[in-house]
Amino acid sequence: MKKQFTSIVLLLAGALAACNSTEATLSVPSSGGTAASGATTGQAAGQTATQPGTGSQTAGTLRLDKLQIAPIVGAPVSVVTPLSRRLAADAKAKGVTLAGPNEAGQAYVMKGYFSALAENNETTVLYVWDILDPSGNRLHRIQGQEKVAGSAPDSWSAVPASAMEAIAGRTMQEYASWLAANRAPAAQTGASAQ
Numbered sequence: 001m002k003k004q005f006t007s008i009v010l011l012l013a014g015a016l017a018a019c020n021s022t023e024a025t026l027s028v029p030s031s032g033g034t035a036a037s038g039a040t041t042g043q044a045a046g047q048t049a050t051q052p053g054t055g056s057q058t059a060g061t062l063r064l065d066k067l068q069i070a071p072i073v074g075a076p077v078s079v080v081t082p083l084s085r086r087l088a089a090d091a092k093a094k095g096v097t098l099a100g101p102n103e104a105g106q107a108y109v110m111k112g113y114f115s116a117l118a119e120n121n122e123t124t125v126l127y128v129w130d131i132l133d134p135s136g137n138r139l140h141r142i143q144g145q146e147k148v149a150g151s152a153p154d155s156w157s158a159v160p161a162s163a164m165e166a167i168a169g170r171t172m173q174e175y176a177s178w179l180a181a182n183r184a185p186a187a188q189t190g191a192s193a194q
Helices: 002-019 077-093 161-193
Strands: 063-069 097-099 106-119 122-132 138-149
Touching (some): 063 077, 063 161, 077 097, 077 161, 122 161, 138 161
Parallel strands (some): 063 097
Antiparallel strands (some): 106 122
């Protein structure tokens, strides 16, 4: 019953977050570094990626290690700040370059939807991250929840920075794992073409 309730809450939270007009922008420093080798991007199982040259950028200009994080929907800036700091630190540690909002060349865009729900003196932060190609096609989804003790009339005020940092850590770990799995086919294709 509890798993069914959690699944329903996650689905409802995703729908609510998508309807929420609150957006918090993740600020990232400008990137630098070298372009990743391999001209094609990997595909998630059952999903299609934009073919090179059909989007606004050609495959030769895309960097597989470069990610843009879109404005976060549903969470106030006060709780997004520790999340963004941790995402930036973990991205750097994992070799992922974060692109600023006006930069080009990123292979992926990550858009986050957040909700906070209070129940039984506990607050649950629900999150969904969609990994998109530069044309906006969803390639992968990362989702989960973080529970914290306590509740408040404004559920976000009960969420400590440590909870948002934990979400950021799990998010970047899952993103890096997905990215590594999707780099392998591109690397193998490039190696066999030589």
